Amino acid sequence: MVLRAYGLNNMYLDYSQISMPIDPDFPRNQQVIGKHMHSDGEHYHFVWGPGKLAEAAENEEVKSAYATRGEEITPLGSHGTMVAVDWDSCVADGACIEACPVQVFQWYRTEQDVPAKDVANATSAGTGSTVKEERKDYTDKADPIREHDCIWCMACVSVCPPQAVKVDQSNLEFHEKASGTFNESLSKGSAPPPHAH
Numbered sequence: 001m002v003l004r005a006y007g008l009n010n011m012y013l014d015y016s017q018i019s020m021p022i023d024p025d026f027p028r029n030q031q032v033i034g035k036h037m038h039s040d041g042e043h044y045h046f047v048w049g050p051g052k053l054a055e056a057a058e059n060e061e062v063k064s065a066y067a068t069r070g071e072e073i074t075p076l077g078s079h080g081t082m083v084a085v086d087w088d089s090c091v092a093d094g095a096c097i098e099a100c101p102v103q104v105f106q107w108y109r110t111e112q113d114v115p116a117k118d119v120a121n122a123t124s125a126g127t128g129s130t131v132k133e134e135r136k137d138y139t140d141k142a143d144p145i146r147e148h149d150c151i152w153c154m155a156c157v158s159v160c161p162p163q164a165v166k167v168d169q170s171n172l173e174f175h176e177k178a179s180g181t182f183n184e185s186l187s188k189g190s191a192p193p194p195h196a197h
């Protein structure tokens with residue numbers, strides 16, 4: 001599908017092939033480009049990229065919000081591995097935030113109001129809003145800051161309008177490989193693998 005858009009200052013963005021919702025095989029097709037720490041010193045989630053211009057770059061509310069801030073829409077990649085949100089597809093709808101029974105997500109800008117690319121290796125306390133309508137504006141993104149609290153109910157997956165959310169408990173393997181804690185023999189045995197974050 002060929003889509004075109006105009007970015008800030010009417011700069012023409014030409015991309016011949018729009019990437020559809022989050023790539024279900026992103027841990028195999030992409031690389032770790034960041035490690036977003038939780039300030040508890042124990043937990044973190046990885047950021048996968050390089051990312052691409054996608055649904056957010058096509059969304060009028062998102063484009064308007066970026067223009068108001070004077071920020072450019074740039075590829076951001078996906079935050080999280082077992083609970084992953086493709087920030088290039090996320091249009092700040094907030095349905096996932098509302099659906100999650102254990103507040104895995106927060107609006108990242110309500111804690112740190114900085115460009116999204118600057119969050120890839122940031123440390124966050126998890127003190128941001130978990131309320132759907134409390135997004136800072138439509139440049140905000142749903143951040144799985146408490147990925148480790150997921151109970152695998154899958155509620156967030158089906159409600160996301162651009163299908164930007166992928167939840168897969170088995171992706172723990174990729175999280176652990178990126179962490180350097182993956183144990184091959186344990187993963188093949190009957191015992192569950194250690195749940196390292």
Ligand code: SF4
Nearest residue numbers: 100150151153154156
């Ligand atoms: S699968 Fe359920 S618990 Fe996990 S992030 Fe989604 S809504 Fe929250």
